[in-house]
Amino acid sequence: MSILPLSLDEVSFRAGDRALLDGISLTIESGPKTVILGANGAGKSLLLRICHGLLGPSGGKVRWAEGTTRQYERQAMVFQKPVMLRRSVAANVAYGLRLRKIEAGERARRVADALRRTGLTDFADQPARLLSGGEQQRLALARTWALEPEILFLDEPTANLDPGATRAVEEIVSGFHDSGAKIVMTTHDIGQARRLADEVIFLHRGRVAERAGADRFFAQPSTEEAAAYLRGDLLW
């Protein structure tokens, strides 16, 4: 049984008097790559953290199809600035597997596979902290790859990367999708959204302004805010 779909019911998040997220109701099904698009400060990252369970909502409910006490075991997240554990590249990948008590043989197999998929095999014994930014983000993806999650959240994974590294990350993300994992990714890069998205959730000032298939969204956005964002207008 799958933990998907994930449903959010009237989710809000407040910091003091300000509502950073307000009245968000969404159902995220398995299948299409979902891109959450929006300007900086629209609440994309916050929404992703609430979905993943790192933060609890101030109001509303987050529900998985299959309630599980160990919610993290079947999902994973890649952060904008990946945290590299102070150990080797291979040990970084093995870390999450150890927590899940995956036995040594299987662990070695998955580590090798994840490193190969992300092109990091040659770096296996290097200290993770000495990798370049792009390599670190690939390692972050390798770590999640090894965990074989049903759903993968990515929070602006290429925001700090150059085009070459961005391309490598996007290819790996597509590989995730092809292997059957559900992708939910935030970005403020319209080009990246065009390249990757099957469907778009457009977030504006803490609310879902529009949700549509990628083709339709980019061809004919139904809200003025989305249209303005796609034109490159400043929305604030």
Place this chain on the structure above:
Amino acid sequence: MGQAFVLALQLIAALDAELLEIIARSFAVSLAAVAIAAAIGLPAGAALAVYRFPGRRAVIVLVNALMGLPPVFVGLLIYLFLSRAGPLGFLGLLFTPTAMIIAQAVLVTPIIVAICHRLTRDLYEEYRDQLCSFGARPHDAVRTILWDARVSLVTAVMAGFGRATAEVGAVLIVGGNIAGLTRVMTTTIALETSKGNLALALALGLILVLTAIGVNAVAMSLGGVSAYRRG
């Protein structure tokens, strides 16, 4: 001062057997005390950084206050426990190196807890979301940040070692400064001072300083190598 320096060099050069024995005993006692303190203090410090529980702030304040425990007070406390008339008197540990190890461990543990807490707190701040996302539970997080902070934690252990080798009040009371059994560098310095052998006392002090510098240099260079290797 110059006379003391010459004397210190002469003592080192002569490899005086009694002096070497005293230095070795100082190291053995302090290393054992620091090992015990680290075994308790490092997990405790990291746990303070990870776990959230009522009274946590109070514990942190207390630990920081205990860093400044007067050695004489600790010595007296341990003495009362280990004395034949005290609750642990039956162990017969008073005036033995073991008693000195216990006293130093009590002195050093709060230091290691406090420094370890400060060092791991920042690291955990950085790691928290990532570890949480991996599904790490608090005790997993404690182990992870201890391992990942290992290079900087050498500082905490060295600070503890410095305190242990430098203190005199506690070991004097519980060790008794018995020649050949519980006489260490600091108690020898106190003894020679009271005999009026100021130059000899100063020379011993210089040797203590030199060994401290040596130990720290070794620890630093190991930390440096490790930092380079592990990034």
Place this chain on the structure above:
Amino acid sequence: MVRRLSVPVVAPVWAPVWALVWALVWAGAPVQAPAHAQDRFITLASTTSTDNSGLFAEILPRFQAQSGIAVRVVAVGTGQAIRLAERGDADVLLVHHKPSEEKFVADGFGLERHDVMYNDFVVVGPAADPAGIKGMVRAREAFAKIARGRHLFVSRGDNSGTHRAEQSIWRASGSDPAAGRGKWFREAGAGMGAALNTASGMNAYILTDRGTWTSFSNKGSFAVLVEGDPALFNQYGVIVVSPERHPHVKADAANLFVAWLTGAAGQAAIAAFRKRGRQLFTPNAKPSTGN
């Protein structure tokens, strides 16, 4: 040891851990070793004045060679030494304040008290002698003169045997030094040697036992000013801690030690002990008391 040292080179990260483990093992060794090599030892609570003079370092090895019993000396002030013995933390007591020693025995903490040896106290101070006490015969008169002139005086202030001797001289002098406390009357609260350092630093008068004074190396411009008064007599006594009060006390070994110390061999060893060419203690055990 050399083999162990190669470990850090191989795995630098593990070096501190290794060092600690190694230290634990190694530190444990001397702790356990005496259980075999030196299982015959007694703990002697004594005074800094005797220990600092070097007497014990000289005579105890002779006793050990003869008996196989090691004597571990804990040197503190007489007051603290008696308290240690009362709590059962020593097997034998060797101090120098007869009234306290007799009370210790009377209270049931110790067996018989034996005289061992004596030396004397001396009043020392700056050779320039601002109070003008040099050559005075009576210590109490010298003290009275110091008090009248409000000249600096360092008191032990630590309940030691010397401190008590000092207090009885002050009582006999008819002056009350407490009035000058913090002004000319300075209480060091320290051992004999430390107090001598203090007095030397302040150019103050001080009462000291002759043993510590003779072996003291930081004399500076200080000199002995008053000596020879019978009131300055300094008797040392030895007492075995009562095994009835503290069953763990090694009374047999302790009795052997006292018998040796007060017997011919011990007394001869005390008489033979010299520091800077001077005999520091005069043995005076009564032959009848040796058991």
